[in-house]
Amino acid sequence: MNDSPMTPPPRRGILRDLRYMLLYAGKRLLALLFTVLVGVYLTIVIANMGGQVDELRLVQIRSQASEAVRADPAFQDLTSTERNELIERQVSQEVERLRLDQPFVVRSVDYLQRAMRLDLGRAEQMHSDRGSREVYDIIVERLPATLLLFGSANLLVFFVSVFAALFLSRRYGSALDRSVIALAPTSAAPGWFYGIFLILVFAFVVPVLPSGGMVTAPPPADRWEYAASVLRHMLLPLIAMFLSSIFISIYSWRTFFLIHSSEDYVEMARAKGLPSNLIERRYILRPTLSPIITSFLLMLIGLWSGAIILEQVFNWPGLGSLLFQAIGHRDTPVIIGGVVIFAYLLAVTVFLLDILYALLDPRVRIEGGRR
Amino acid sequence: MSSGARWREHWEELRRYPSALVGMAIIAVLVGLSLYTVIAIPYPEALEKWRGGEPWQLHPVNAGPLWADRLVGGRQPSTLVIDSDAAEVEEAPFEGGRRLRMALAFDYQYDGFPSEINLFLRAEGHDQRPFARLLWQAPDGREFMLGGHRIGRDHRISISQDRALERRLGGLVPHIGLLAQPDSDGDAQPQVQTGRYMLMLDAVVFDEQAGIDAELVLYGRVHGIAGTDHQRRELSLALMWGTPVALAFGLLAAVGTTITTLVIAAVGVWYRGWVDATIQRLTEVNMILPMLPILVMVGTLYSTSIWLMLGVVVVLGIFSAGIKMYRAMLLPIREAPYIEAAQAYGAGNLRIVMRYMIPRILPVLIPTFVTLIPTFVFLEASLAVLGLGDPVLPTWGKVLNDAQSQSALYNGYYYWVVSPAVLLMLTGLGFAMLGFALDRVFNPRLRSL
Numbered sequence: 131m132n133d134s135p136m137t138p139p140p141r142r143g144i145l146r147d148l149r150y151m152l153l154y155a156g157k158r159l160l161a162l163l164f165t166v167l168v169g170v171y172l173t174i175v176i177a178n179m180g181g182q183v184d185e186l187r188l189v190q191i192r193s194q195a196s197e198a199v200r201a202d203p204a205f206q207d208l209t210s211t212e213r214n215e216l217i218e219r220q221v222s223q224e225v226e227r228l229r230l231d232q233p234f235v236v237r238s239v240d241y242l243q244r245a246m247r248l249d250l251g252r253a254e255q256m257h258s259d260r261g262s263r264e265v266y267d268i269i270v271e272r273l274p275a276t277l278l279l280f281g282s283a284n285l286l287v288f289f290v291s292v293f294a295a296l297f298l299s300r301r302y303g304s305a306l307d308r309s310v311i312a313l314a315p316t317s318a319a320p321g322w323f324y325g326i327f328l329i330l331v332f333a334f335v336v337p338v339l340p341s342g343g344m345v346t347a348p349p350p351a352d353r354w355e356y357a358a359s360v361l362r363h364m365l366l367p368l369i370a371m372f373l374s375s376i377f378i379s380i381y382s383w384r385t386f387f388l389i390h391s392s393e394d395y396v397e398m399a400r401a402k403g404l405p406s407n408l409i410e411r412r413y414i415l416r417p418t419l420s421p422i423i424t425s426f427l428l429m430l431i432g433l434w435s436g437a438i439i440l441e442q443v444f445n446w447p448g449l450g451s452l453l454f455q456a457i458g459h460r461d462t463p464v465i466i467g468g469v470v471i472f473a474y475l476l477a478v479t480v481f482l483l484d485i486l487y488a489l490l491d492p493r494v495r496i497e498g499g500r501r
Numbered sequence: 502m503s504s505g506a507r508w509r510e511h512w513e514e515l516r517r518y519p520s521a522l523v524g525m526a527i528i529a530v531l532v533g534l535s536l537y538t539v540i541a542i543p544y545p546e547a548l549e550k551w552r553g554g555e556p557w558q559l560h561p562v563n564a565g566p567l568w569a570d571r572l573v574g575g576r577q578p579s580t581l582v583i584d585s586d587a588a589e590v591e592e593a594p595f596e597g598g599r600r601l602r603m604a605l606a607f608d609y610q611y612d613g614f615p616s617e618i619n620l621f622l623r624a625e626g627h628d629q630r631p632f633a634r635l636l637w638q639a640p641d642g643r644e645f646m647l648g649g650h651r652i653g654r655d656h657r658i659s660i661s662q663d664r665a666l667e668r669r670l671g672g673l674v675p676h677i678g679l680l681a682q683p684d685s686d687g688d689a690q691p692q693v694q695t696g697r698y699m700l701m702l703d704a705v706v707f708d709e710q711a712g713i714d715a716e717l718v719l720y721g722r723v724h725g726i727a728g729t730d731h732q733r734r735e736l737s738l739a740l741m742w743g744t745p746v747a748l749a750f751g752l753l754a755a756v757g758t759t760i761t762t763l764v765i766a767a768v769g770v771w772y773r774g775w776v777d778a779t780i781q782r783l784t785e786v787n788m789i790l791p792m793l794p795i796l797v798m799v800g801t802l803y804s805t806s807i808w809l810m811l812g813v814v815v816v817l818g819i820f821s822a823g824i825k826m827y828r829a830m831l832l833p834i835r836e837a838p839y840i841e842a843a844q845a846y847g848a849g850n851l852r853i854v855m856r857y858m859i860p861r862i863l864p865v866l867i868p869t870f871v872t873l874i875p876t877f878v879f880l881e882a883s884l885a886v887l888g889l890g891d892p893v894l895p896t897w898g899k900v901l902n903d904a905q906s907q908s909a910l911y912n913g914y915y916y917w918v919v920s921p922a923v924l925l926m927l928t929g930l931g932f933a934m935l936g937f938a939l940d941r942v943f944n945p946r947l948r949s950l
Contacts, residue, residue, distance in 0.1 A: 165782065169789035176795060179802050312520065315933030318875040319926055320883065326901070326918060334910050341910070438793055439883045443905075453794050454887065457801045465798065473789040480785075 151488055158484045162477045167246065173469040174241050177462045184230055186460075191228075195220040241466065248474075250467040255459040265467040268452065275344055276448035279364055280437060283371040284429050287379055290372075292422065295383030296410060302388060310380055317378030322439040325370035329443070332366060339366055342445030367444045390418050420490050427479045514942045521938030527931030535745035547742045550734070551895040557733035561616050561720035563907075565916045566728045577722040578611035585702075585715040599709070603702040605717045609680060610695050615719040618676045620700070622656040626711040633704040633713070637679055640696025645669070645679060652704070652713065676719070728916045730900070731907050739895035740920055746807070746896050747878045747928060754811055754877035758818030759870050765819060766827035767858045770835050771850065780824065787820040793883070800889035807891035810884060814877065823869075830862050864943050872936030875929035882925055897921040 178184065196217045199205050205213060225231050244251060250265035258268040298307045333341035340346070345359045390396070396413045404413075415422075438450035445451075449468060456464035515521045542550075550556050561580055570577045583605045591602040624631050635647035635658070647666060650658055660666070661676045670678030673691060680698070681691035700717050727736035769780040792814075799813050834840070835858070843857050884890060885898025886905065904910075904917040 161782070161785070165785045165789055168782075168786045172786070172790060173795075176798055176802075183802075311937075315520070315524075315930050315937055318872070318879070318929030318933035320879050322883065322886070323879065323922065323925065326922060330910055330915060330918060334913070334915075438797065439886055442887060454797060457794070457797050460802070465794070469791060469794065472791055476789050 154488060155485060158481055162481055166473045166477045169473050170245050170470055171238070171242050174238050174245070174466055177465045178234065178238070183460060183462060184234060187228070188225070188230060191224045192221050195224065245466055245470045248470070250470070251463045253461050253464050255461045256456060256464055265463050268464060269449065269467055269471065272447060272449050272452045275446060276437065276450070279367055279446060279448065283368050287372055287375050288426055288429060291376055291379035291383055294380045295387055298380065298384045299387040299391060300406070310377060313377040314381040317375055319374060320439070321371040321374040322443045324373045325367060325440060325443045328366045328370050344447055367440060367446060370440065386418065386421070387414060390414050420487055423486055424483055427483055511942050515938060518938035518941070520934040524931045524934030524938065527927055528935065531744055531748060531928060531931065534741065535748055538741040539745050542738065542742065547738065547895060548893050550738060551893070553732040553734055559718055560729050560733040560735060561722065561724055562729065562733055563731055563914055564616065564722055564724035564729045565914070566726055567723040568726060569916060570723045576612040578613055578615050578719065579723055580721040581607055581719040583607045583717040585713070598705060598707040601704040601706060601713060603715060605700040605702060605715060606697060608697050612693060613722050614677045614680055614693060616676065616722050617720040618660040618679070619718045620658040620660060621716040621718065622652045622658065623654070623714040624652045624656070624711070625654060627706065627708050629707040631704050631706040631713060633702055636701040636703065638699040638701065640694060640698060641683070643683065727920050730903055730917065736900060736917065736920060739900045740897065740924060742895045743897035743900070743921065743924065746894055747881060750807065750811060750881045751874040751878040754814050755870055755873040757815035758821065759866055759873065761815065761819045762821055762823045763827055763859055763866065766824045767831055767854045770828055770831040771854050771858065780820070784820045784822070784824045787817065788822060790817070792817055796884060797887060797889060800884060805889045805892055807881070807894055814880065827862065830865065831858055834858055834861050868936050868940035868943055871932055871939055875932045878928050879925065897925055
């Protein structure tokens, strides 16, 4: 209906774009899959100390078996050779069950293919609060805590900083602008560092907020009270993360917007007398959309792994402290599970970004297939 | 323009930023402190002392900094050591031995009670162990028997731990009860009785020559400029030695990662083809590997030596996201005419990469490099806070970790957390302020803003 004779036939253009897009998406998908594969394999090797954990486990199995046989009164009247045979038999059974008799290389490949299928297996030492030994259950139990805290902190930082930066770039050189720039170096300190100070001030010097944990013990039965308690516990870590990244974030967005608002086409729009709203939306935000989205998505997953210490400091039952505990227990399935999920999340994000770029940036869409 | 003149121009430019000057001043102070520390307390001595034990015997447990107390007008006690060398000794020989009476006297003029009282006795060269009885005299003339002891070669009497004495003092721990004003109604807060106290040591020695050395120690509640920790160690030692360690770690890690990343990016850009592709894929793999968990894994499974950690940080940093940025900067340089000219007169591949490509973007890197240093300083502290600090080196992070594991905040030992944190913050601020100013000097595009 809208087809005017002036526009070229749209069908061919869309088909061509679609073909390039698919080709491009396929290539990126393969490359990312390969990346995840290598990354996960490296993690498996490191988490097993290149197979050395197996030797520790063998020693452990042997000592456990001999303890069990010695302590059992039913085996008291066996001769020592018989008893040793029994121990050997039990050890070899256990070794076979855990497949420790196979070389580490073979098992690492097996680990890898199970990890890639997200078959995370069972934990060796740890269990979820409900008592499940499945790595999947353990991780899922911790997931909401992490998502709640880091999701809200990141969203807050992101939106506040982008809008504050837009605001400041309009008034650059003002006292407010200069003071925010002067504050930017404070972001050299990570969130946990501010956390320590906040705990010191708001939990001990002026005890108004809890110093750690996620809810009061025992947890309130009422749903609203529960939510209020979680909120109160969230406040300090939230402020800590906010403080540690807000100023640098505003600073870099502000510089970014300033550079883009001094482009010729923006000057041109200004010269034409367009309202500043419109300039901001159509001439500054639109061309800078892809970097904004990139940093948004990367930020969403970025703090995922860097949160170990903040969670430790605030005693927050999230994925970071789970990973830390798992490493302490040398519980390789849990470690690998955590890293695999992180790797997949990152890969999915990068893939989404690639597609988004292709949609937002016509240059990628057209040349993408040939890259 | 010669490069000397260009640097001078940059310097003139930099001087116009007050934040750069403040940053440089902070860095200069930290470097000065590090140099002083390394010269004044040699490395082996610092490690030996930080291990704890014997050298700190005369230091109080968890004492706050002296100046912080005096600043708010407090008069909390410092540690008092009363040595028998300075005390008057009465000798009375008898058949087969001597009787020694030592008066360990001191004047107590503080507002607070000591945190602990110990008596160290040394009796060397005796065939038969001497015997001593202790009598405590308060300024108002009250006397407390502290019991009799057979003295070993190196003997320590923990007066504060004397449960029987505690019961006799009406349930007050001895280091409070012995110095408190006599309590009339029985349940008021104990008050310090100031004045001249004396500990009478009445010893019987079964030897003609050998004597007894005594040291009465009233441990204070404040100590030195930084206070002490739960193992009686002076925190100032760790705070001072933490400075060179933090600076060295930050600097080496920043140099290691930026230089290697830059060289690898340049190699990739120059050779193109499969070399570039491999480097790009490795970068992506590295992005997927979470840095901190891997460091924690290495720390837990292998060793927490700070040099191993440094190595791992550098290795993980080689294929960091920075490669993509450098690559974008190097790509246009690769096509520049002067590179073609260099090729024409026969410069080799390595020469072009090292001498023609890398120097061109080095100035851009200087600000990044300076702002990277505090990141690594904090990384080291983070690892230490997680309990993965170097096992022997005293560092700021380890002080924080000790404080955390001893619930310093809960117990009110704020100085224990605040002093390392302030030093960390100063380091971070110093480098970040300088780095931000450098960024504006070296990146002309930002300067006009």
